[in-house]
Structures are given as structure tokens and as C-alpha cells.
Amino acid sequence: MLILTLALAEKLRLDQKYALLAERNAKRNAQEMAQQMTLELAQKAQDLEMTLKRQVRFVAMVSHEYRTPLAIIRTNLDLLSKKKHDPDGSLAFAVNKMKRAVSRLVEVLEINLDKARFATDDFMLRLEYIHLSALVGEVITQAKEFWPGRQLDYYPGDSPAIVISADRRLLKTALLNLLDNAVKYSPLESVVAVNLHCRANQASIGVTDHGCGIPPSEYGRVFEKHYRIPGNNSVVGTGMGLYLVARIVEEHHGRVAIQSVDEGTTVTIDLPIAGD
Ligand SMILES: Nc1ncnc2c1ncn2[C@@H]1O[C@H](COP(=O)(O)OP(=O)(O)O)[C@@H](O)[C@H]1O
Ligand SMILES: [Mg+2]
Structure with a gap:
């Protein structure tokens, strides 16, 4: 009886020992597997980053390659527009149309370049002192060329001398994106207005449309990368516009807010x- 009890106790002890060993082995295997997976993930993230950087370089190169021929087209269009013989004005009309198309192309290239830069956080602000009301005026002029059928009103307020330190091109990109949305998400015949105000030490630029509106529950999400409010599928977009605006404004230590009814x-x- 005693021998049987001792044998049973020994068996129990061995069983426990093996169970413990098996548990340790399983734990070690799981740890090794997790380490391996972490390494593979890190490698994949690095590969992705490299691919993205290559893409950015490619976009930059392509934009650059396009700039020169576009500049040549522009110069020659300028020459053409100086031609005296244009009895019915059709030449000037066509040339102006082509000039607008070229401007739009240049803008798209620049905006894509900025988007690529932001996608990899690979950017540097080129700060300069800027007269804000003049810059907004330039953007409105450009916007009128992009959307010739739309009424765009500019109210520069009574503080024309607002000077800010900003990256001119990025700020233009941000404003054009807001105007693009205002035009896209509102009826053709409705007015889009841009207001400039100065409050204490803040300059404030508001872009107002009379369109479909943004529900307050979406105020936060529309600034996310690639987010588009469901149901707007008939309007073309990538969901990058407001993300870009928010990033640009953040880089300038500013704030962006939505008010929609x-x-x-x-x-x-x-x-x-x-x-x-
Ligand atoms: N002015 C606006 N009026 C109504 N909805 C808007 C407006 N601006 C932005 N939105 C909504 O926010 C979403 C995100 O905007 P954005 O990032 O510019 O992307 P995209 O215009 O490419 O869709 C849009 O898809 C749209 O649903
Ligand atoms: Mg947009």
C-alpha cells in the first residue's frame, strides 16, 4: 500500500514537472513567435516607408519634368496672345482658355507634390512674411480661373495690413482646398464667400458656402486622412483635402474649425x- 502511494506521488510529481516544462516551452515558443512577427512587421513597415519615399521622389521628379514644358507652353501662349491679327477675338479667347488649363495643370502638379510630401511627413516649411489679404486675393483670382462659372466673393475686411509668417505655397494649397470643397459641395448657382478678419493677435480666414452642410457628428472625422462622408459618392474626391488643410494649419500653429448648418x-x- 505504501509502495503504491509512493509510486503514485512520484507519478504526480513527474506529471507536474512535465506539465511545467511543457508550459515553459509553449511560453518560450509564443515569445519567439511574437519576436519573429515583430521583426517581420518592422521590416515590412521599413519596406513600405522606402516605397513611399521612392514614390515621393518619383512624383517630385515627374512634377519637375512637367514644369519645363509647361513653362514653354505658357511663354508661347503669351506670345500668341500678343498677335494683332485676331479680327473676331477667337484667338484671344482660345489662348486664354489654354492659359487657364495650363495654370490648372501646374496647380494640380504642385498640390500633388505637397500631398506626397505630407504623406511621408517629408516636408519643410519655407516661411516668409506675407500680406495675408493680398495672398487671399491672389488665391481668389486663381480660383475664379479654375471655376469660371462660379460666383466667388471676397471680403478683405478693414485690416489690409495683416502680416503673417507662413509658407506661401502651402497656405495657398490649404485655401484652394477649402474653396474646392465649397464649390464642389454646393449648387452651381450659389455664392461662395471668403472673409478675412483680424481679432486680437489672430488672423481669421473663413470660407462660406451654401451647400449640403456637414453634420456636427462628422466635424472631427472629416479631417482624417482619406475620410469622406458616406453618401457623397457622386462628387469626386480622395478625402485628402481637409487632412492636408489641418496639417498645413497645424504646422503654422493655427487652428481650423467647421461651422455648418x-x-x-x-x-x-x-x-x-x-x-x-
Ligand atoms: N464645404 C463642404 N460642404 C459639405 N461637405 C463637405 C465640405 N467640405 C468637406 N466636406 C465633406 O468632408 C469630406 C472630406 O473632405 P476632403 O478631405 O476635402 O475630401 P474630398 O473633398 O476629397 O472628399 C468630403 O468628402 C465631404 O463629405
Ligand atoms: Mg476636398
């Missing part, structure tokens, strides 16, 4: 005034 939307960019 049934009859339209105002997106406001607040930027610190230089010297503060």
Missing part, C-alpha cells in the same frame, strides 16, 4: 499674426 458651411482658419 442646413444651408451651408463655413470653414475657418485662424493663424497667429507675425510678431506675437
Whole structure:
């Protein structure tokens, strides 16, 4: 009886020992597997980053390659527009149309380049002092060329001398994206307005449309990369516009806010005034 009990106890002890060993082995295997997977993931992330960087370089190269021929087309269009013999004005009309198309192409290239830069966080601000009301005026002029059928009103307010420290091209990109949305998400015959204000040490640019509006529950999400409000599929877009706007404004230590009601939307960019 005693021998049987001892044998049973020994068996129990061995069983426990093997169970413990098996548990340790399983734990070690799981740890090794997790380590291996972490390594593979890190490698994949690195590969992806490299691919993205290569893509950015490619986009930059392509944009650059396009710039020169586009500049040649522009110069020659300028020459053509100086031609005296144009009895019915059809030459000037066609040339102006082509000039607008070239401007749009240049803009698309530049915006794509900025998007690629932001996708990899591979950018540097080129800051300079800028007269804000003049810059917004330039953007409105450009926007009128892009959307000739639309009424775009500019209210520069009573503070024409607002100076900010900003990256001119990026700021233009941000404003054009807001105007693009205002035009895209509102009826053709409706007015889009841009207001410039100065409050304390902040400059504030508001873009207002009379379109479909943004529900308050979507205010946060529309700034996410690639996010588009479901149901807007008939309008072309990538969901990158407001993400880009938010990033650009953030880089300038500013703020962007949405205010939307049934009859339209105002997106406001607040930027610190230089010297503060
Ligand atoms: N002015 C606006 N009026 C109504 N909806 C808007 C407006 N601006 C942006 N949105 C909504 O926010 C989404 C994200 O905007 P954006 O990032 O510019 O992407 P995209 O215009 O390419 O769709 C849009 O898909 C649209 O649903
Ligand atoms: Mg957009």
C-alpha cells in the first residue's frame, strides 16, 4: 500500500514537472513567435516607408519634368496672345482658355507634390512674411480661373495690413482646398464667400458656402486622412483635402474649425499674426 502511494506521488510529481516544462516551452515558443512577427512587421513597415519615399521622389521628379514644358507652353501662349491679327477675338479667347488649363495643370502638379510630401511627413516649411489679404486675393483670382462659372466673393475686411509668417505655397494649397470643397459641395448657382478678419493677435480666414452642410457628428472625422462622408459618392474626391488643410494649419500653429448648418458651411482658419 505504501509502495503504491509512493509510486503514485512520484507519478504526480513527474506529471507536474512535465506539465511545467511543457508550459515553459509553449511560453518560450509564443515569445519567439511574437519576436519573429515583430521583426517581420518592422521590416515590412521599413519596406513600405522606402516605397513611399521612392514614390515621393518619383512624383517630385515627374512634377519637375512637367514644369519645363509647361513653362514653354505658357511663354508661347503669351506670345500668341500678343498677335494683332485676331479680327473676331477667337484667338484671344482660345489662348486664354489654354492659359487657364495650363495654370490648372501646374496647380494640380504642385498640390500633388505637397500631398506626397505630407504623406511621408517629408516636408519643410519655407516661411516668409506675407500680406495675408493680398495672398487671399491672389488665391481668389486663381480660383475664379479654375471655376469660371462660379460666383466667388471676397471680403478683405478693414485690416489690409495683416502680416503673417507662413509658407506661401502651402497656405495657398490649404485655401484652394477649402474653396474646392465649397464649390464642389454646393449648387452651381450659389455664392461662395471668403472673409478675412483680424481679432486680437489672430488672423481669421473663413470660407462660406451654401451647400449640403456637414453634420456636427462628422466635424472631427472629416479631417482624417482619406475620410469622406458616406453618401457623397457622386462628387469626386480622395478625402485628402481637409487632412492636408489641418496639417498645413497645424504646422503654422493655427487652428481650423467647421461651422455648418442646413444651408451651408463655413470653414475657418485662424493663424497667429507675425510678431506675437
Ligand atoms: N464645404 C463642404 N460642404 C459639405 N461637405 C463637405 C465640405 N467640405 C468637406 N466636406 C465633406 O468632408 C469630406 C472630406 O473632405 P476632403 O478631405 O476635402 O475630401 P474630398 O473633398 O476629397 O472628399 C468630403 O468628402 C465631404 O463629405
Ligand atoms: Mg476636398
